[in-house]
Structure formats: C-alpha cells, structure tokens
C-alpha cells in the first residue's frame with residue numbers, strides 16, 4: 229500500500245487584505261507536495277511567499293482558493309500532525325532547558341516524572357546533556373536552537389515545518405545544526421518542509437528543492453530531485469562535483485527571480 233502524501237497543496241492561492249483595503253495576492257496556484265519521510269526545501273527570493281506556504285501547511289492560513297491536504301485529508305484548522313520551528317526562538321525564558329523540552333508532554337497530560345525522563349533523553353540527543361538546568365539566556369544561539377529542536381521532536385510530530393530555523397546562526401553553527409537535523413531525521417524519517425533563502429543549505433539537506441518565483445502572485449517554478457548520496461555531511465557535500473552541477477542549474481533559474489524580488493520590494497506600495 230502506498231503511504232498517503234504528508235503535505236499536499238493543490239493550486240493554493242493566498243491573498244492578504246492590506247490596510248488600505250487592496251488585496252495582495254502573495255501566492256497563486258501553488259502545487260507542492262511532501263511525501264511521507266521526504267525532506268523538501270523551499271527556496272525563493274525575499275518576500276515571495278515561502279513562509280506563507282508553510283503557514284498554509286501549518287493550518288495557520290487558509291488559502292483563498294485551492295486546497296491543503298495532510299495525509300490525504302483536507303486540513304481544517306491547525307495541523308495537529310506538524311511541529312513548527314521558526315527562525316526566532318520559541319523557548320520560555322523563565323523555564324530551564326529541560327523544562328522547556330518537557331513542557332510539550334506535560335501540556336498533553338504526561339506525568340512530570342515521565343516527561344522529564346524523556347526530556348533528558350532528547351537533551352542528550354541534541355548534545356546538551358550537561359545543560360539541563362540552564363535558562364535560555366544562559367545558552368548560545370546554537371544551543372537554544374538545539375533545545376528548540378528537542379522541544380519540537382519530543383512531541384513526535386509526523387511532519388516538521390521549519391521556517392529558516394538556522395537563519396540567525398553563524399555559518400559554522402548552521403552547518404553543525406544542519407548535520408544534527410539530518411542525523412535526527414535519518415533515525416526517524418519525518419516529512420520535512422524546510423524554508424530557506426540559502427540554496428546551498430537547501431541542496432545539502434533536501435531530497436527535493438522547490439523554487440518559487442518573485443511575488444506578487446508567486447508560483448512554484450521549479451522542482452529538482454536532489455539525488456546526492458546519504459548519509460550526507462553538509463559541509464563536505466558542498467565540495468562534490470554533482471553538488472556544483474545542481475547548484476549551477478538551480479541558480480540559473482533562481483537568480484532572475486532574486487533580482488525581481490529585490491526590485492519588487494523596493495517599489496513603493498509593493499505590499
């Protein structure tokens with residue numbers, strides 16, 4: 229039996245009403261799918277609608293036209309199968325690392341002792357076993373991301389929605405986090421939808437890279453299968469010939485859209 233598609237957006241159009249009453253169509257007729265266990269990255273120019281598509285998959289935004297289906301069922305309300313990791317930290321500043329991780333289970337009614345035991349395992353799997361009692365302000369940006377990842381994964385979502393999760397980190401920490409993400413994903417293949425503006429990061433991580441055009445009315449204009457071998461080290465894979473060939477091919481499509489994106493966003497009243 230074939231597995232149901234984890235995320236399927238069919239002809240999804242998303243529009244926003246602006247303060248002056250005009251309607252801004254951010255995304256038009258986007259078709260996007262993420263298969264069970266597949267890692268898909270969305271790349272596109274700034275402001276094209278990457279987060280908007282992710283928010284549709286999360287059930288935070290309803291398309292004006294088209295449909296969103298999760299495991300072959302129409303999405304109504306929040307996507308309860310998904311865990312969401314944003315660019316900004318979502319940690320409670322008044323809770324320690326361990327309590328930040330355990331809270332997701334405690335909210336669901338898991339007894340505290342059991343929640344803590346599982347949280348310690350997750351803290352160890354993100355390499356922070358010795359930092360259980362640190363508050364978020366006592367952790368580096370990369371360490372906070374690790375806690376954030378554990379906080380999402382402990383709830384065992386079937387789908388991971390990631391919106392530039394490593395955006396604020398320095399280049400080296402980004403690569404370390406990328407490798408950690410791949411290691412955890414390989415152990416338990418969840419469907420991943422990963423938004424990034426960094427084409428190299430997208431190719432290094434994903435099974436498929438999807439490219440969006442510049443907005444308004446952004447569309448999906450390319451979909452590449454990334455047949456690079458796994459397991460991957462995301463620093464080393466960037467040295468490979470096949471990686472360069474893919475990068476060249478995808479960038480040839482993306483670069484015009486990036487330029488259009490900058491022009492659009494610099495025009496008065498663009499959005």
Ligand SMILES: Nc1ncnc2c1ncn2[C@@H]1O[C@H](COP(=O)(O)OP(=O)(O)OP(=O)(O)O)[C@@H](O)[C@H]1O
Pocket residue numbers: 244245246252254272273274275276277278279280281425443499
């Ligand atoms: N609530 C809103 N009301 C009006 N316009 C919005 C709203 N949310 C997003 N937009 C517009 O929709 C477009 C897409 O926004 P979105 O945040 O999805 O882009 P993005 O590709 O994720 O951008 P970036 O790469 O800069 O993070 C942008 O032009 C943005 O200004």
